Amino acid sequence: MTHLHNNSQLQDFELTRAHPFAPKQLEFIINSTAKWNIAHGSVRSGKTVGTLFRFMEAAFTCPDSQIYMVGHSSETIYGNAIRLLLESEQMAMWRPYCTWQAGKRELKFYDKTIKILGAKDEGAIGQFQGKTMSLVYCDEMTLYPESVIQMIDSRLSNLHSMGFASMNPTYPTHPIKVWIDEAAKGNKDYYSLHFTLDDNPYVDIDYKNRIKNSTSGIFYKRNYLGLWCLAEGAIFDFFDRSLHVVSRPPREADYWIAGIDYGSVNAFACVLIGVSTGIANQLGKQLWVEKEYYWDPKKTGRQKVNSEFADDVVEFLEPYGVKNVYLDPSAEAFSLDLRKRGIHATHANNDVYNGIQAMASDLRNGKVVICANCVNLIREVETYVWDESKAKKGEDAPKKTADHAVDALRYALFTHKVNVYDPYKHKAGHDNWLRDKYTVTR
Numbered sequence: 308m309t310h311l312h313n314n315s316q317l318q319d320f321e322l323t324r325a326h327p328f329a330p331k332q333l334e335f336i337i338n339s340t341a342k343w344n345i346a347h348g349s350v351r352s353g354k355t356v357g358t359l360f361r362f363m364e365a366a367f368t369c370p371d372s373q374i375y376m377v378g379h380s381s382e383t384i385y386g387n388a389i390r391l392l393l394e395s396e397q398m399a400m401w402r403p404y405c406t407w408q409a410g411k412r413e414l415k416f417y418d419k420t421i422k423i424l425g426a427k428d429e430g431a432i433g434q435f436q437g438k439t440m441s442l443v444y445c446d447e448m449t450l451y452p453e454s455v456i457q458m459i460d461s462r463l464s465n466l467h468s469m470g471f472a473s474m475n476p477t478y479p480t481h482p483i484k485v486w487i488d489e490a491a492k493g494n495k496d497y498y499s500l501h502f503t504l505d506d507n508p509y510v511d512i513d514y515k516n517r518i519k520n521s522t523s524g525i526f527y528k529r530n531y532l533g534l535w536c537l538a539e540g541a542i543f544d545f546f547d548r549s550l551h552v553v554s555r556p557p558r559e560a561d562y563w564i565a566g567i568d569y570g571s572v573n574a575f576a577c578v579l580i581g582v583s584t585g586i587a588n589q590l591g592k593q594l595w596v597e598k599e600y601y602w603d604p605k606k607t608g609r610q611k612v613n614s615e616f617a618d619d620v621v622e623f624l625e626p627y628g629v630k631n632v633y634l635d636p637s638a639e640a641f642s643l644d645l646r647k648r649g650i651h652a653t654h655a656n657n658d659v660y661n662g663i664q665a666m667a668s669d670l671r672n673g674k675v676v677i678c679a680n681c682v683n684l685i686r687e688v689e690t691y692v693w694d695e696s697k698a699k700k701g702e703d704a705p706k707k708t709a710d711h712a713v714d715a716l717r718y719a720l721f722t723h724k725v726n727v728y729d730p731y732k733h734k735a736g737h738d739n740w741l742r743d744k745y746t747v748t749r
């Protein structure tokens with residue numbers, strides 16, 4: 308259901324109702340005749356729907372069956388594209404010709420077979436080697452390793468080969484940004500179109516505002532404005548003690564979770580987090596860091612051994628009956644020490660960029676606050692910065708300084724899923740969009 312707020316929006320809507328696409332999507336569908344055709348820009352701006360439709364049109368007229376659809380993983384391509392083909396109104400004209408063969412991970416389309424591939428990691432490159440591709444659709448292409456991007460590019464070797472790609476921007480030296488620059492210089496091999504949220508009349512204003520307000524810094528520039536920019540400066544640039552630090556827990560907890568970042572030479576940190584799901588009071592989820600355990604051998608002048616840390620963690624969490632403990636996935640030996648004491652820790656998801664993004668969104672929205680006694684965590688949040696030297700080499704990573712309590716918090720927040728009561732869910736369909744977008748990679 309589309310919600311309209313003013314006359315100009317109404318006119319836009321009337322314009323687009325005559326056919327099932329937004330003007331920006333039509334522009335892409337009509338003009339994407341180059342070897343590489345790239346839709347890039349803000350999240351939820353209609354890139355996937357536009358590119359996918361154009362790809363199916365190209366597949367319909369393709370003279371052979373060397374046709375591929377690529378996603379970050381083969382599950383994400385199912386969720387983002389195949390499901391659209393099987394369910395959405397915009398793809399209705401192709402649906403009678405589509406049969407999804409889940410076992411083979413193939414889409415029968417008319418008299419052709421479209422194969423599904425995942426590009427998740429370096430090992431995936433073998434799937435692409437040796438293939439000739441006439442047509443390829445690449446969803447979320449900036450999430451692929453650069454070696455896979457180069458490999459796909461080299462597979463488009465037929466005279467009629469074409470690639471269609473949609474993505475959110477990343478850093479400005481990314482190889483796809485180089486293609487976009489080529490398109491801007493007039494190189495006929497490349498066509499690119501920049502999408503912004505306002506180009507999509509099918510998501511309502513409230514939802515657009517919520518996306519706007521949940522992002523900050525680099526995530527705001529990349530996801531909301533759709534710009535290719537460097538990861539630089541403070542990561543939690545919005546952090547304000549008067550808003551994000553509280554003197555006492557804001558609610559009564561439904562349950563507790565904890566996150567642990569293991570360190571022996573560096574600091575060891577454990578944070579205890581209270582979770583209120585909002586199901587009982589319909590207030591939405593609220594989390595808070597209730598207290599921290601922090602052992603920095605450089606300050607205390609003494610290194611502790613695993614069994615001492617495990618005893619400390621048991622004592623620290625003792626009265627709370629914690630539901631889940633999320634542990635640094637590299638701390639294999641320490642997890643055994645915890646297990647001996649009855650704590651079965653979960654290996655945390657260590658996807659740093661997406662973890663920081665989810666954490667920044669929750670902190671900014673006030674869905675996570677920190678109790679004032681967590682002095683080390685607060686200090687780390689305030690001094691957490693992007694590593695500019697890595698950014699220049701094309702890696703989005705935080706500077707490795709004091710990030711122990713912050714990592715412990717990230718492990719817990721990003722890995723744990725809160726079952727929330729969400730009064731807006733029926734309206735936008737994608738409320739928890741950061742999680743929706745990235746949970747599939749876990």
Ligand SMILES: Nc1ncnc2c1ncn2[C@@H]1O[C@H](COP(=O)(O)OP(=O)(O)OP(=O)(O)O)[C@@H](O)[C@H]1O
Nearest residue numbers: 327328329349350351352353354355356357397509
């Ligand atoms: N032509 C359309 N008609 C109706 N709804 C549409 C249309 N185009 C896009 N939408 C809706 O808008 C939302 C975003 O579209 P889409 O997934 O194509 O955006 P995107 O730019 O690929 O997003 P992301 O960056 O998150 O991958 C979806 O819920 C989709 O169903």
Ligand SMILES: [Mg+2]
Nearest residue numbers: 354355387473
């Ligand atoms: Mg998309």
